[in-house]
Amino acid sequence: MLAAVLKEPRRLEIEHREDPKDIPAGFVRVAVKSVGICGSDVHYYQEGRIGNFVVTQPMVLGHESAGVIDGVGQGVxxxxxxxxxxxxxxxxxxxxxxxxxxxxxxxxxxxxxxPPINGALQQYVVHPASFTFPADGLIPSEACLAEPLSVGVYAVRRTNLSLGNEILIVGAGPIGLATALAAESQGAHVMLTDINPERLAMARQIGFEANPSQYYQQQFDAVFECTGSQAGLSDAQRLVRSGGVIALIGMGQSAAHLDTLDMIARGIRTIGIFRYANTYPSAIALIRRHRQRLRVFQTNHISLSDLPQFLAQGQFIHHIKTIVNV
Ligand SMILES: [Zn+2]
Ligand SMILES: [Zn+2]
Incomplete structure (x- = not known):
C-alpha cells in the first residue's frame, strides 16, 4: 500500500509499506478513501512539532478519515x-x-x-470497531468531515446551549462553520465573525449571518473562540454577556490575555475544548442533514501523489478544506 510519510519537517514522501494483514478480534481493516487536511497536519509538515508533540521519527499524516470496511475481526x-x-x-x-x-x-x-502515532493517510488501517462509525448513504469525502464536525458538536454540548440562545462564533474556518452547524441544530441563533471577508462570504453563502458590523454592539450568551488569536479572545470577552460562557477552541499562543477582573465581576465562564468525546454519531447525523451546505468543503480534492507538492507549495491557504483521495 501507499502511505504519506513525514520524514522530517518539509519532507513528505509517498512510500510503499506492507499491507496490514492481521485483523484482531474487535478490529476492522478499512480501505481509506478520503482524508481531510487539517491545520495540525500542515503544522507538523512545516515545523515538525505542535507544542510538546515533536515528530522524532517518520510519521504518517492525516486524522480526518473515512473509507470502506475491507475486513472484519471476530465479534464485529x-x-x-x-x-x-x-x-x-x-x-x-x-x-x-x-x-x-x-x-x-x-x-x-x-x-x-x-507523534509517535501514524495517521490515516495510507491505503489501509486496522482500527478498533468501537471507534469506527457507519456512514451509510454518504460518500467517503463527506464522511471524513465527521472529524472537524465533532469538534463543533462537542463544543456546543459542553456549553449547554438552548433554544433561542444568541451565540457568536469568532473565526469562520472549518471549525467555526462546524460549530455554527452544531449550534444551529440546537436551536441557537448563530452569528459569525472573521477578519477574512472571503470566509464571511462563504458563511453567508451557506445561510449563516456573518455581517459583524451589524452586531458588534450586541452581547451573546455564548462565544466560541475558534482562532486562538489575542484579537479573537479580546472580542470574545468584550462580546459575551455577563454570566455567559466563552468556549476556547482555537489553539494559538499559550499565553494570551483575558481580563480576569472583568471575568470575575461579570461572572464569565470559560471552558477549554480539546478534541471531543462520544460525538461521531451526532456528527454523521449533521452531515446527513446538511449535505448541500457542506459542499463548501468539497471544492478541492487532490490525489495522494499530489500531496507532497501541494504542501510544499503552500497551496492549502487557498482552500477552506482540502480532501485527499487516497
Ligand atoms: Zn482536524
Ligand atoms: Zn484513559
Whole structure:
C-alpha cells in the first residue's frame, strides 16, 4: 500500500509499506478513501512539532478519515463494504477520564498523526470497531468531515446551549462553520465573525449571518473562540454577556490575555475544548442533514501523489478544506 510519510519537517514522501494483514478480534481493516487536511497536519509538515508533540521519527499524516470496511475481526457488527468514518483517537479505556466519559482527556490516547502515532493517510488501517462509525448513504469525502464536525458538536454540548440562545462564533474556518452547524441544530441563533471577508462570504453563502458590523454592539450568551488569536479572545470577552460562557477552541499562543477582573465581576465562564468525546454519531447525523451546505468543503480534492507538492507549495491557504483521495 501507499502511505504519506513525514520524514522530517518539509519532507513528505509517498512510500510503499506492507499491507496490514492481521485483523484482531474487535478490529476492522478499512480501505481509506478520503482524508481531510487539517491545520495540525500542515503544522507538523512545516515545523515538525505542535507544542510538546515533536515528530522524532517518520510519521504518517492525516486524522480526518473515512473509507470502506475491507475486513472484519471476530465479534464485529460491521460489514465488509460499509462506508465508515474513523474516530482518530483511541483512549486507554482504564484511566479516570476514560471511566468518566471524558476520554478526550486520556493521557494515554493514541491519536492519528500525533507523534509517535501514524495517521490515516495510507491505503489501509486496522482500527478498533468501537471507534469506527457507519456512514451509510454518504460518500467517503463527506464522511471524513465527521472529524472537524465533532469538534463543533462537542463544543456546543459542553456549553449547554438552548433554544433561542444568541451565540457568536469568532473565526469562520472549518471549525467555526462546524460549530455554527452544531449550534444551529440546537436551536441557537448563530452569528459569525472573521477578519477574512472571503470566509464571511462563504458563511453567508451557506445561510449563516456573518455581517459583524451589524452586531458588534450586541452581547451573546455564548462565544466560541475558534482562532486562538489575542484579537479573537479580546472580542470574545468584550462580546459575551455577563454570566455567559466563552468556549476556547482555537489553539494559538499559550499565553494570551483575558481580563480576569472583568471575568470575575461579570461572572464569565470559560471552558477549554480539546478534541471531543462520544460525538461521531451526532456528527454523521449533521452531515446527513446538511449535505448541500457542506459542499463548501468539497471544492478541492487532490490525489495522494499530489500531496507532497501541494504542501510544499503552500497551496492549502487557498482552500477552506482540502480532501485527499487516497
Ligand atoms: Zn482536524
Ligand atoms: Zn484513559
Amino acid at each position: 457488527p460491521l460489514k465488509v463494504g460499509q462506508i465508515v468514518a474513523l474516530e482518530p483517537g483511541i483512549p486507554c479505556g482504564q484511566c479516570l477520564y476514560c471511566r468518566t466519559g471524558d476520554y478526550n482527556l486520556c493521557p494515554d490516547v493514541k491519536f492519528f498523526a500525533t
